[in-house]
Amino acid sequence: MNPRRKVVLIEDDKNFSEVLTNILEYSGYQVKTAHGGVEGFELIHAFNPEVVLCDLHMPGLNGMDVLNQLRNSEQKVTPFIFISGDSDYRNIRKGMNQGADDFLTKPILMQDLLESIESRIQRRKEFDSAAELDEQTDFDFQQETEYEEKESWSAEEHGILEISSRINRYLVDVESNNQSEIRANILSTAGKAVIQTLNHSGRLGDLQMDLDPGILAANEELLARAISEMLKNCLEYSESGTPIVIKGISEARYYKLLICDEGKRLSDLELKNIRNYKPFGKGSKYKPGLGIALASKIMRTFNGSLNFDKNEPFGLKAILLCPKTKNNT
Numbered sequence: 001m002n003p004r005r006k007v008v009l010i011e012d013d014k015n016f017s018e019v020l021t022n023i024l025e026y027s028g029y030q031v032k033t034a035h036g037g038v039e040g041f042e043l044i045h046a047f048n049p050e051v052v053l054c055d056l057h058m059p060g061l062n063g064m065d066v067l068n069q070l071r072n073s074e075q076k077v078t079p080f081i082f083i084s085g086d087s088d089y090r091n092i093r094k095g096m097n098q099g100a101d102d103f104l105t106k107p108i109l110m111q112d113l114l115e116s117i118e119s120r121i122q123r124r125k126e127f128d129s130a131a132e133l134d135e136q137t138d139f140d141f142q143q144e145t146e147y148e149e150k151e152s153w154s155a156e157e158h159g160i161l162e163i164s165s166r167i168n169r170y171l172v173d174v175e176s177n178n179q180s181e182i183r184a185n186i187l188s189t190a191g192k193a194v195i196q197t198l199n200h201s202g203r204l205g206d207l208q209m210d211l212d213p214g215i216l217a218a219n220e221e222l223l224a225r226a227i228s229e230m231l232k233n234c235l236e237y238s239e240s241g242t243p244i245v246i247k248g249i250s251e252a253r254y255y256k257l258l259i260c261d262e263g264k265r266l267s268d269l270e271l272k273n274i275r276n277y278k279p280f281g282k283g284s285k286y287k288p289g290l291g292i293a294l295a296s297k298i299m300r301t302f303n304g305s306l307n308f309d310k311n312e313p314f315g316l317k318a319i320l321l322c323p324k325t326k327n328n329t
Contacts, residue, residue, distance in 0.1 A: 005121060008049040009033045010040030010066060011083070012058045016106075020053075020083075023110055029117075037061025041069055049078065050121050053113075056084035056091065064098065071099045071253065079120035083108060098252045182302070183325055184220040186248055186255060187211055192220075193227035194246070201235055203244065211248035214255045217323045218302040226298040226306070229291035230259040230318040238263035238315060250324070254304075257320040260311040274308050274316065295320070 007029045011017040017033050024031045032047045034040035038061045044052055052070070056063040067080055082095050085106040092103045102116045190211060198204050216223065227246075234244045238261035247258040266274075274292065295318075296306040304322040311317040 004030060005051075006030045006032070006047060006049040007117065008040065008044050008047055008052045010035075010037065010043075010052070010054040010058070010063070012036060012055060027114060037063070037066045041066050044070060044075060044078065045073070048075065050124065051079040051081065051117050053081050053083050053117075056082050056086050056095070064095065067095070067098055067100060077124065079124055081113075081116055081120065083113075099254075182217055182219050184216045184218045184223050186214045186216055186257070189216075189218075189220050189224050190227055190246060190248070190257070193224040193231060196224070197228045197231040197235070198244075203235065203240055206240065206242060206244045207246070208243050209246040211246065212250035212255075214248065214250045215325045216255050216302075217325050218304070222298045222301065223322065226295040226320065227257070227259065229295040230320070232291055233316065233318070234259065234261035234263075237261060242315075253323060255322050255324050257322070259318040259320070261315040262311065263315040265314050266310050266316060271308065271310060271316075 005028070007024055009017060009021060009024070009031055011020065011033070012035050014035060017035065021031045021033055032043055032049070034043045037058050040052075040054065041061065044066075052066075054063045054066055061069075063082055063084070067082075070076060070078060070080060079101045080099065082092075082100050082103040083106065084091075084103070086092075087105045092105075095103050101120050104113060104116065190209070194204075194207065194209070198207060231244065238244065242262040243260075245258070245260040247260070249256040249258070292306070299306045299320055299322065302322055304320065307319045307321075309317045309319065
């Protein structure tokens with residue numbers, strides 16, 4: 001484990017804080033502690049940790065307040081783990097809905113805590129790597145298509161290039177219209193993507209869809225295209241008769257859309273290649289790098305994100321995160 005990994009601990013119980021700090025430092029972490037919410041939030045800003053551990057109930061600025069301020073700051077994607085003696089399910093649910101990454105109740109098993117910290121740091125590292133790759137490639141589709149052999153442009157590739165140009169035109173329009181509001185009803189948008197993608201595939205019967213309602217701060221046409229690209233991956237890399245699952249979860253400020261198939265069992269290397277827009281199967285004319293790069297570009301257009309994980313035990317899980325409108329109506 002990297003001994004330079006940084007943790008901020010916000011805990012008003014000084015005795016517990018001292019014990020936990022000693023354990024974390026012994027485990028190789030660099031720890032800064034605060035005994036109140038105001039001090040803790042300032043420490044997060046100054047120390048720029050890779051993960052924050054925070055008590056829920058504190059005088060003054062409590063844990064929920066710290067979380068809300070963090071999620072509205074420049075460090076809003078910093079992993080945040082609640083540690084609390086409060087096991088009330090309603091508070092746990094509220095914390096997770098407001099953007100916490102985990103909620104551990106006291107007495108805490110140290111193995112659970114260390115595993116939670118490592119899991120969140122690794123997830124953030126993978127997210128940053130994907131974001132850095134996006135920055136470096138700047139959505140250069142011509143380079144993305146230079147795989148093992150050069151082939152002529154397909155109609156699909158021309159369509160993707162056209163969508164890329166449309167995204168750029170859209171961004172110019174939004175800027176010139178001075179932040180004109182964009183709205184997409186996830187129920188109708190996902191429905192449009194399903195019809196466009198699955199209607200002629202013979203696999204509508206494989207679809208399982210469970211969506212929380214929500215109004216997203218996104219252009220409906222482009223968001224539908226991002227969903228469609230993920231569904232194409234499901235069609236390409238899973239067999240007819242196996243489920244294609246779309247699950248929508250409405251959180252405090254973001255809407256999380258999971259698109260999963262039950263295709264092949266993926267290795268860690270294959271998952272890495274998918275995240276890096278590389279092909280993950282030889283012999284296929286379909287180039288997943290284009291579709292994934294397109295969907296990632298679209299999600300970033302709306303200050304959202306696209307990530308991937310294994311859909312255990314088989315297949316791929318695409319995770320689309322998109323901000324909701326302020327009043328979500």
